[in-house]
Amino acid sequence: AQKVTQAQTEISVVEKEDVTLDCVYETRDTTYYLFWYKQPPSGELVFLIRRNSFDEQNEISGRYSWNFQKSTSSFNFTITASQVVDSAVYFCALSAGYSNSGYALNFGKGTSLLVTP
Amino acid sequence: DADVTQTPRNRITKTGKRIMLECSQTKGHDRMYWYRQDPGLGLRLIYYSFDVKDINKGEISDGYSVSRQAQAKFSLSLESAIPNQTALYFCATSHPNQETQYFGPGTRLLVL
Numbered sequence: 263a264q265k266v267t268q269a270q271t272e273i274s275v276v277e278k279e280d281v282t283l284d285c286v287y288e289t290r291d292t293t294y295y296l297f298w299y300k301q302p303p304s305g306e307l308v309f310l311i312r313r314n315s316f317d318e319q320n321e322i323s324g325r326y327s328w329n330f331q332k333s334t335s336s337f338n339f340t341i342t343a344s345q346v347v348d349s350a351v352y353f354c355a356l357s358a359g360y361s362n363s364g365y366a367l368n369f370g371k372g373t374s375l376l377v378t379p
Numbered sequence: 380d381a382d383v384t385q386t387p388r389n390r391i392t393k394t395g396k397r398i399m400l401e402c403s404q405t406k407g408h409d410r411m412y413w414y415r416q417d418p419g420l421g422l423r424l425i426y427y428s429f430d431v432k433d434i435n436k437g438e439i440s441d442g443y444s445v446s447r448q449a450q451a452k453f454s455l456s457l458e459s460a461i462p463n464q465t466a467l468y469f470c471a472t473s474h475p476n477q478e479t480q481y482f483g484p485g486t487r488l489l490v491l
Contacts, residue, residue, distance in 0.1 A: 271419075295478045307469065307482040314478075353421060357478050363437055364429060365473065366412055367480055369421035 264289050266356050268370035283339040283373045285354030294358040296337045301351040344377045382406045385483035393491050400455045400486050402470030411453040416467040460490045
């Protein structure tokens with residue numbers, strides 16, 4: 263069974279603070295993919311990153327960084343120097359193969375991030 | 380133009396009515412998916428399709444049906460809408476061997 267847990271339901275920070283969004287996953291598959299998506303107030307889902315299970319390198323993209331640790335089954339997302347435009351709901355998701363609903367994504371329940379000026 | 384489009388973007392309907400949500404994509408992807416988003420529950424899979432002859436039920440398919448009219452088109456139908464089908468519906472596509480799913484803008488459905 264696949265499961266993604268985002269324990270933080272809501273986070274509120276002041277602009278320029280750093281914030282980390284936690285994601286813990288469960289899967290029995292050895293090959294899988296992890297994702298982060300952003301859902302701004304307008305409602306669309308924006309793809310941020312994909313990481314496969316064989317690549318534990320951390321990734322940095324501008325103010326965004328991701329820490330993937332197989333030992334703890336975690337794929338955490340950090341925003342450095344947060345901005346008001348980062349306010350959104352962030353989803354972590356897991357995809358684990360054809361047998362698991364045709365590579366469908368299993369989503370966490372999302373973390374709502376509010377960045378105030 | 381957007382790669383994945385959904386129509387309508389917003390819809391209000393009454394209990395018992397039949398309604399169809401449409402999804403079209405220009406990405407040339409074979410895989411298409413329908414998800415439903417409810418507040419606080421994330422997204423859940425309704426149906427998925429790998430081609431026009433390959434359609435599969437997802438986690439919450441009861442009360443829904445789908446049609447894959449062509450590689451680029453995947454429609455979701457509610458045969459007899461009920462209020463607890465009020466939700467935000469997303470279509471998504473992906474290419475084999477790439478895994479990343481690209482989402483349409485969503486359809487907000489309200490069933491009264």
